[in-house]
Amino acid sequence: MRILVADCTVDYEGRLNAHLPRARRLIVVKADGTVLVHADTSGKPLNWMTTPNHLIEEEGRWLITNGKGERLTLDLHEVHFDTQIDLGEDPGLQKDAVELELQRLLAEHLDALEEGMTLIRREYPTPVGPVDLLCRDAGGGTVAVEVKRRGEIDGVEQLTRYLEFLNRDHRLAPVRGLLVAQIVKPQARTLAEDRGIGWREVDYEELAGAESDVLRLF
Amino acid sequence: MRILVADCTVDYEGRLNAHLPRARRLIVVKADGTVLVHADTSGKPLNWMTTPNHLIEEEGRWLITNGKGERLTLDLHEVHFDTQIDLGEDPGLQKDAVELELQRLLAEHLDALEEGMTLIRREYPTPVGPVDLLCRDAGGGTVAVEVKRRGEIDGVEQLTRYLEFLNRDHRLAPVRGLLVAQIVKPQARTLAEDRGIGWREVDYEELAGAESDVLRLF
DNA sequence: AGTTCCATGTCGCGG
DNA sequence: CCGCGACGTGGAACT
DSSP: OEEEEEEEEEEEESSSEEEEEEEEEEEEEOTTSOEEEEOSSSSSOSEEEOSSOEEEEETTEEEEEOSSSOEEEEEEEEEEEEEEOOOOOOOOOEEEOHHHHHHHHHHHOGGGTSTTOEEEEEEEEETTEEEEEEEEOTTSOEEEEEEEEEEOHHHHHHHHHHHHHHTTOTTTOSEEEEEEEEEEOHHHHHHHHHTTOEEEEOOHHHHHHHHHHHHHTO | OEEEEEEEEEEEESSSEEEEEEEEEEEEEOTTSOEEEEOSSSSSOSEEEOSSOEEEEETTEEEEEOSSSOEEEEEEEEEEEEEEOOOOOOOOOEEEOHHHHHHHHHHTOGGGTSTTOEEEEEEEOOTTOOEEEEEEOTTSOEEEEEEEEEEOHHHHHHHHHHHHHHTTOTTTOSEEEEEEEEEEOHHHHHHHHHTTOEEEEOOHHHHHHHHHHHHHTO
């Protein structure tokens, strides 16, 4: 990794055209070729070029191009700082994805949603995308469940689209919708209720706990 | 801006939980308080905390919290490099956006969309937001055009909401919808067709070319 | 401040 | 490889 601080002007031509007037900035060139230009505010770089790309370093000017017709030009007027250090490979990030895990947990504990509910299929396909959980309720009716970390308006819209298509399948119809999330926002509640869609908040920890309880039985 | 390279382990708890095993990484603390942790690949930080936040620096451990219950913990096992430099304010980025330009080009070349179509107004207001282009077609019918760089399901939903309101105005009704984009995704096509909304792909270069041809006449 | 919509989005998964 | 949806989306524009 090469790290420098320099007074520079930057130009990008590609998916759009952008220009950065002269100022002092942090420039990082990573081992994989990625180039980042950062100012002293905000998490996002002002400008960048991801790998794969080709860097030509000339007298005070870097020209970075990338096969897709994009081009980043850095004019380095004054370099205040320039160092190189080998970081080695990164073991990478471990993260607990919430939505998928929540979907998996729910699929195995549908009774936590409604007494007597059973799973027809996870990721049930429709022409406008897959329904997270397609279920049968205690009365034999079909229920489309959309799982989100946060239940917002677009979750209700998504479920509405699925229902529109599912209800044309006379083997399934009538299908009702159920939005499940750790938090369901007030606007989403209102819209869901207005459309006859159910909503339910679930506690992740509780479900995870329920699972470890089940495991403990064996 | 403070720039350091250190062998570190990182933990994030907040919108999800994530853990980074020990490795050598670049750590940047910006003047506004933003903290970034970068590995030697990819443009995106492995972990970060944007401003506003609160940083407590202890013996080999940084604790960064942010009022919304998020917490980033950095354990610095060995610091290889640590420097501070003042960048000053950045004059900021100037960029030419694609979508607006596309809308402008289309407004001036409606015949490229449909023979005989004329413009009523750009950014025609409705209670749920402005319609990009409101037009009259060759047969005297009203057409609401939504312009996007990429036509996706969101665009169809947006147009659907506009049509709902426009069609209540008996001076305009019936109004049909037309989604215009450089690329219209299959799911968006399906949904649009299902709702009787038209869609059309246009070539930006071709439009820009048509315009320069016109200019060349003068 | 809350909401909506764009993005040089980036990323990861499934066909 | 492309299509498609999630994202700790981030950020800007607008109410």
